[in-house]
Amino acid sequence: MLKKWNVILIVVSFLLSIFGTFITRSGVIASVHSFTQSNLGYFFLAFLVIAIILLTWLLWNRLPLLETETRLESMLSREASFLFNNLLLVGMAFSILWGTLFPIISELVRGTQITVGPPFFNRVNFPIGLALLAFTGIGPLIAWRRASPGNLRRQFTVPVTVLVIVTVLLAAIRLSDFYSAVALSLSAFVLAGIAQEFARGMGARHRLHGEGYPLAFARLIGRNRRRYGGYIVHIGIVIYFVAFTGMAFQREVQTSLRPGETETLRSGFGHEYTFRHLGVSQFQALNRYVTAASVEVLRAGERVTVIRSEKRQHFTCRLQVSPCPEQLRERSFEPSTEAGIHSNLREDIYVVFAGAVDGTEEAVYRFTITPLVWWVWFGGVVLVVGGMVVMWPGSGPSRRAPNRALGGYNVKLERSAV
Amino acid sequence: MTDMTSRRYVIAAGVSALLGIPRHLRGDAPSGHSKQQGDLQGGGGQDGVARLSNPFVAGRDRMRPTEYDNDPFIIAVEERIKCNCGCAHSLYVCRTTDFNCGFWQDLHAEVISYAQEELSAQEIIDRYVARHGEQYLMAPSPEGFNLAAYLLPGAVITTAGAIITWFLVRRHRLAAVPIGPAASPPRGVSAEDAARLEDELQRLDV
Numbered sequence: 360m361l362k363k364w365n366v367i368l369i370v371v372s373f374l375l376s377i378f379g380t381f382i383t384r385s386g387v388i389a390s391v392h393s394f395t396q397s398n399l400g401y402f403f404l405a406f407l408v409i410a411i412i413l414l415t416w417l418l419w420n421r422l423p424l425l426e427t428e429t430r431l432e433s434m435l436s437r438e439a440s441f442l443f444n445n446l447l448l449v450g451m452a453f454s455i456l457w458g459t460l461f462p463i464i465s466e467l468v469r470g471t472q473i474t475v476g477p478p479f480f481n482r483v484n485f486p487i488g489l490a491l492l493a494f495t496g497i498g499p500l501i502a503w504r505r506a507s508p509g510n511l512r513r514q515f516t517v518p519v520t521v522l523v524i525v526t527v528l529l530a531a532i533r534l535s536d537f538y539s540a541v542a543l544s545l546s547a548f549v550l551a552g553i554a555q556e557f558a559r560g561m562g563a564r565h566r567l568h569g570e571g572y573p574l575a576f577a578r579l580i581g582r583n584r585r586r587y588g589g590y591i592v593h594i595g596i597v598i599y600f601v602a603f604t605g606m607a608f609q610r611e612v613q614t615s616l617r618p619g620e621t622e623t624l625r626s627g628f629g630h631e632y633t634f635r636h637l638g639v640s641q642f643q644a645l646n647r648y649v650t651a652a653s654v655e656v657l658r659a660g661e662r663v664t665v666i667r668s669e670k671r672q673h674f675t676c677r678l679q680v681s682p683c684p685e686q687l688r689e690r691s692f693e694p695s696t697e698a699g700i701h702s703n704l705r706e707d708i709y710v711v712f713a714g715a716v717d718g719t720e721e722a723v724y725r726f727t728i729t730p731l732v733w734w735v736w737f738g739g740v741v742l743v744v745g746g747m748v749v750m751w752p753g754s755g756p757s758r759r760a761p762n763r764a765l766g767g768y769n770v771k772l773e774r775s776a777v
Numbered sequence: 778m779t780d781m782t783s784r785r786y787v788i789a790a791g792v793s794a795l796l797g798i799p800r801h802l803r804g805d806a807p808s809g810h811s812k813q814q815g816d817l818q819g820g821g822g823q824d825g826v827a828r829l830s831n832p833f834v835a836g837r838d839r840m841r842p843t844e845y846d847n848d849p850f851i852i853a854v855e856e857r858i859k860c861n862c863g864c865a866h867s868l869y870v871c872r873t874t875d876f877n878c879g880f881w882q883d884l885h886a887e888v889i890s891y892a893q894e895e896l897s898a899q900e901i902i903d904r905y906v907a908r909h910g911e912q913y914l915m916a917p918s919p920e921g922f923n924l925a926a927y928l929l930p931g932a933v934i935t936t937a938g939a940i941i942t943w944f945l946v947r948r949h950r951l952a953a954v955p956i957g958p959a960a961s962p963p964r965g966v967s968a969e970d971a972a973r974l975e976d977e978l979q980r981l982d983v
């Protein structure tokens with residue numbers, strides 16, 4: 360199923376990655392990563408053209424080998440939902456390509472330079488991303504080949520109920536950000552669907568084989584790694600989306616503090632943090648002068664941690680001697696800034712030492728509290744674990760699966776006793 | 778960091794000393810922040826705040842933030858404006874993260890001056906564009922030719938989705954037309970039984 364589609368997607372992904380490198384490195388679009396001084400762009404262009412010709416020829420010649428044995432039968436099938444999911448992913452890729460190239464197109468058509476930055480991509484891709492999240496939940500709930508009304512009712516009742524409850528709860532607490540509210544509701548819907556699948560699978564194994572629930576859970580995944588590994592990947596995606604909503608509740612403030620002075624900031628979770636400026640110290644470390652500003656962080660009066668942010672002025676030595684004498688040092692570039700970070704499950708606290716006021720210990724800071732950042736990393740771990748479960752050797756389709764997928768069913772119907 | 782009290786450290790240090798290996802090649806000096814405090818000691822203070830001993834390595838001098846720097850209205854406007862220092866950031870991101878940029882100060886002051894005239898966000902943007910050009914917006918304004926930027930991705934997805942839907946519905950209808958006896962459902966299988974069968978098969982896949 361969808362063999363041609365899959366191979367075409369692989370080819371297009373490869374070509375787009377080369378194309379992206381070409382337009383960035385060649386200076387076709389303004390980028391700090393461009394090598395406009397060199398002729399490297401032409402090499403990328405030549406490689407791109409050769410790759411397009413070669414891959415198109417290869418694809419055209421091998422197309423008969425990719426003929427599918429089965430066909431999409433119905434709109435209401437898991438295969439169709441995969442196709443729509445794919446469509447959204449391709450649409451998202453297209454919107455990024457389109458936004459990237461639009462400044463060039465605009466200059467060609469109107470002769471006006473424009474910038475297409477993050478606000479454009481957020482505006483266009485947020486709805487597509489949410490639709491993608493919805494399909495992540497819908498797809499696994501629909502039957503293969505063709506779903507019956509009874510099947511749909513049985514599969515969707517619980518997840519949709521959860522979706523409604525969470526939506527009402529979020530409305531009740533007056534969650535102000537629309538996209539976050541939708542993302543959280545859809546995340547609940549997807550998780551409910553996955554939980555239902557696991558619960559039914561474990562229940563069936565418990566009934567059929569008399570296994571305890573933990574064993575049933577392990578064997579459920581072990582016997583059908585593609586399906587349940589896929590669900591774990593979906594959980595990772597949900598964690599990502601929930602973590603992304605944290606950005607809507609980011610809080611930050613810029614302030615200048617003298618030693619001993621404090622600034623308070625309320626986080627998205629409602630915790631009140633106090634930042635007390637401890638002072639600025641200067642010292643040398645290896646190849647740099649360091650100016651370090653430290654703040655004590657308190658939550659509800661309780662000390663949480665001390666965070667240090669630094670300005671680092673690197674220097675090079677005109678001679679290969681170590682340690683480098685003062686008179687042989689040359690400062691390289693402007694000082695870099697090292698943000699201080701304190702991370703926990705709820706939120707990340709960033710302290711940025713922006714600079715000193717009039718060369719004194721009075722420091723200008725930017726304090727930022729971003730919720731749920733840790734969960735972005737954790738979502739990635741879950742996604743990788745799910746991917747490993749799917750790809751683990753021996754996780755190919757069972758004998759029954761290809762038979763069902765390729766040849767339909769061969770069953771004998773008997774009159775039910777009830 | 779090396780634990781200088783560990784047995785491993787003591788043995789390594791002894792062997793190194795016996796073999797005459799210089800200390801800086803042994804790798805037993807504390808790594809990373811080998812602080813040499815004292816050569817940059819602070820000087821006298823003013824207004825009760827100590828001066829840095831070497832302010833020239835602490836980055837550019839900063840002004841004290843004003844109430845405008847944290848004003849949500851100003852921030853919202855500056856997130857729509859591009860900084861012209863070549864960093865490709867918005868003016869807000871530039872002034873709060875790029876501490877080496879020497880351009881944002883004037884642009885920030887300009888936005889504040891417009892806000893002090895009690896202009897609306899859109900009026901500030903319009904005036905800014907009139908003065909600096911459309912390329913200093915972080916995203917093109919959704920009008921005229923720029924609408925193509927916003928509408929095309931959605932139009933492409935919607936059209937492709939409609940085509941796929943039409944194709945599947947058409948195929949489903951064609952498949953539903955009985956061609957001959959072979960296409961007839963097996964005798965004795967009602968729609969209810971077929972639905973039950975499908976449900977049972979779904980449950981079997983565990």
